[in-house]
Amino acid sequence: MITIINLAMQYGPKLLFLDVNLNLNTGNRYGLVGANGAGKSTFFKIITKEEEPSGGTINIVKNSRIGCLKQDQFLFENTSVINSVIAGRKELWQALQEKEKLLALDICDEETGYRLGELEQIIYDNDGYTAEIFAADLLVGLGIKEEYHYQPLGCLSGGYKLRVLLAQSLFNNPDILLLDEPTNHLDIISIYWLENYLKQKFKGVLVFISHDMMFLNNVATSILDIDYGEIRQYTGNYNKFIIEKQLISEQKLNEANYLEKKIAGMQMFVDKFRAGTRSRQAQSREKQIEKIELPDIQKSSRISPYFHFKQKRPSGKLVLKVEQIAKNYAEQKVLSKVNFTIQREDKVIIIGPNGIGKSTLLKIILGKIAVDIGSYEWGYEAQISYFAQDHHELLNENISVIDWLSKQVEDKLINSLRNVLGQVLFRQDEANKNILNLSGGEGARLLLAKIILEEGNILVLDEPTNHLDIEAKETLKKALVNYPGTLILVTHDRDFASHIASRVIALTNKGIVDFKGTYQEYLIRYGNDYLDSNWVLANK
Template identity: 40%
Template sequence: MIAINNLTFEIGARALYDEANWHIKPGEKIGLIGANGTGKTTLLKIIVGQYSPTSGTISMAKDIKIGYLNQDLLSYQSDKSILHVAMEAFERQNQLHTEIENILKKLETDYSDDLLHKLSDKQHEFEALDGYSIEYRAHEILAGLGFSEEEQTRQLSTFSGGWRMRVMLARILLQAPDILLLDEPTNHLDLPSIKWLETYLQAFEGAIVIVSHDRYFLDRVVKKIVESRKGKLTPYAGNYSFYLEEKALREEIQSGQYKNQQARIRQEERLIERFRAKASKAKMAQSRIKALDKMERVDDVDDDNPSVNFSFKFSKQSGRHVVRIEHLSKSYPGLSILNNAEGVIEKGDKIALIGANGKGKSTLLRIIAGADKDFTGMSETGHNVTQTFFAQHQLEALHLENEIIRELQAFAPKHTETELRSILGCFLFTGDDVFKKIKVLSGGEKSRVALAKALTSDANFLVLDEPTNHLDIQSVNILIQSLQQFDGTFIVVSHDRFFLDNIANKIWYIENQEIKEYPGTYAEYEEWQSKRPAQAGKPATPPKKEEKPAEKPKPAPSADKSGELKRLNQTLLKLEERIGTLKTALADTETQLSKQEIYLDSKKLAAANDQYKKTKAELETVQGDWESLAEQILELEQ
């Protein structure tokens, strides 16, 4: 379908791609991943012809129809209704519709056979192109993306950037392209729209290439991952979760090969050093030196997942109640957001505020942060609460002429430069990167600086509005680790389900203009929500936290304790023998995987990988059984 061969693309002295290869086949659903700056968006632009490669070729069929969604489409402006803009996808049908209307006008005065034949031909082609259903199809897709019937008649220019992007997505989907290239399609979608898009793309018959940092979205839509890294494109035959497992396995094997080779090199170097000075052994030493020079070196595994290695501290603890909301009402002209709402944020709460766009999430967040005071009722901050509010517009508050390190020093003067460098290192600013000026940073880099500032503040309460926007998967992982280590309280709005599932212990959502609370994780909330339609007519109230059941009394020990111990010890010995056998088998498989004839044969490599996984899984199971049995023996021996 599309063949990328030996692609090299250079920006100045830097090669984003260096003889990279990739073949996209019909119907494939592919996730294109990689850290920010590795050229994912650039590659999509090369495919559609916006950029030309330095060398190499991109081949595709002449009649291939490509639908390309990119962030540049936000600049598209029109005073026409969004329904009309979406229907621009049907270029030939719209042209035929206009021609048919003109012919019908002429027929009011001209009844010639020629004109009637023309009308018949145009109508036949219009019907063959399913022209009579295009408005219905446009309505259907716009509704799926969250637009009401009334909104579909509004002008595109009256919508914000995120909603305009949805209209562009609808127009692309209506073109029914052979391949969809989607650059961060979920960036401006709320959770209901993301789920709708997942369902749509799962049923889409053409090929799809998606650049996204949303791990759950990739898991549900794609069947293949291609990683852009170090100028190459590496395929993995599965979704994102499979990619993580497979990459870990490959890196484990590579690490073993690297260590083994390094040990061999050290041994050879010691032999060379010992014998090179002896005339009788000089020839042998020279031969070994040449062999070392010719040896194809195995690279050590790079750590692409840095961990957060510092603790976030604040000078004072908050009281039990961080925020109390009572009888809160908030409305805009013609729109009521909250009506007599109640809610309490307690010390230690990690709250995810979720829901569809337009329900008032960001409004509620601004009220909690004290940035919006135009409401009735009460939103009161508790004793000793110090807060930091992060929102996307705060990126504009960064001082563009400041270096990154100076920006943090001005904001958090109590921290030493070493501490600030450590924090910035966790947010992927290392070495001389900390001296870059804010004005040269990308949107994602500015987000990371603003987040680093928020987390270095002396705040025990964080209010975070869409903190994962513009962050790649690696940066989202760092933010997750940061919030997991944060000892204070926070409330966060995000549409990234993996992020929410890993940081929240409570879910807030706005329903019927009230604040509703689910006391659990996002995954538990999703499961609970999926069961709600089945309870028609019953009030859906979130479950209360289950009390820990009383421990069951332990059964009385066996009367024949010595006989039981003997039997368990015999089983333990058998397990130990099995563990030894499995460890040997695992080492043998690793040796096989390091052989070139296996590594270069995809079928043999797949079979060896499967064997490695099975052996390793069995080893882990047997080791677990051994540990359980050892605990039983210890209990009986007491």
């Protein structure tokens, strides 16, 4: 389906990849992985012909339909949700729009009638009369209720708009499907639905970028790894890829060490007997040394950020007291009679079914949403740092990274800001990048830089891993484990929950469960695994 021959991509002196040769075949699902900036999104743009490669060619079977998840929801702000999905099949969408315009003109001449007939055929050929049913099935599967299907896309939040765009990319039944971080903003049920849809119903070539290890393991049949200036294919899921890549690296290193020792021994012989009776043997070994080729061990492009959270001073022993908090949106009850206290150095994860009010609870205790009933009180010397799930709300100024950070933490010297930005991988000129142009991962790392500099004694984090790559997730997890202050964390990441939590607060429709212990101990005691899709589906 896609044949890639000697592909190369370079921006100035920066080489992304060189001499890439791949065959991407129908029925296979390729997980594309690599460090931030390695060239994953660029690879997509080359396939869709949005960018020209520096060298080589990509051959795609003629008349293949390409579906691509794009972040251009603003094009459809005033279009109904269901029509935004149907717009994914361009020929059908254009025919439906033209038909609507012609009918609105109320002209009954021969030319208009002939054109309406042509449009009807196009609509029929593109399954136009069942389009709304298929679009609705996609939307429901991705967690968008039917009551929103005929409302403008603009009425949805950013996360739900991206779900609509995901449905749009699936609607066209493409031969080639390119998905960039498709699980961002999906709840666990929608992720499970998408996994099954891609494995059971999609029959074309799938190439997807994801930092979700569980999704990579469940969906990928092969991994395309961008590293060392190449794109190498590994058969199997992400776990198998990690083992195989590590094995190859170790074999290359062992081979290099063996050959270096061999060369050193031969060189000692040459140096010792170069001018003596054994000079001919020395010359022979010198020629042998020249013929030995050491394996090419390049430096990996994967770079991990460095997160280290300190506190200026500890908080009081009692950190937070929540009493009888309740919150309704219109007639929908979100929170009811929520009570708990949090002590200094607690590491609390808040879990529960989708829509139960986890993010709402965080916003209430931070004073961002008014409570209907009840109260909360922070303890002595509480210094709070907050990571919002939709962090683009904070990064909406026309301002550089360094200037934005300077406004957030005004008491810090410019050198301190640059040092921390370097730690989270904003190097040199990247500190001058406009924050409006930041990727999701860059935005998340910038907010974490702010939190590092604030040195608060309480971290309130709402889904901090959504946009982070695998390397960043791993270093953030270790930093939170080692953080000496108090942590309140909402996460859907089982790995985070399992390694970090010393306490679990589960929000349920019957009240809260406040368990003082690890996530594994909570599961043994209660068995309510809100981070496992099979359990969630079985208990809907």
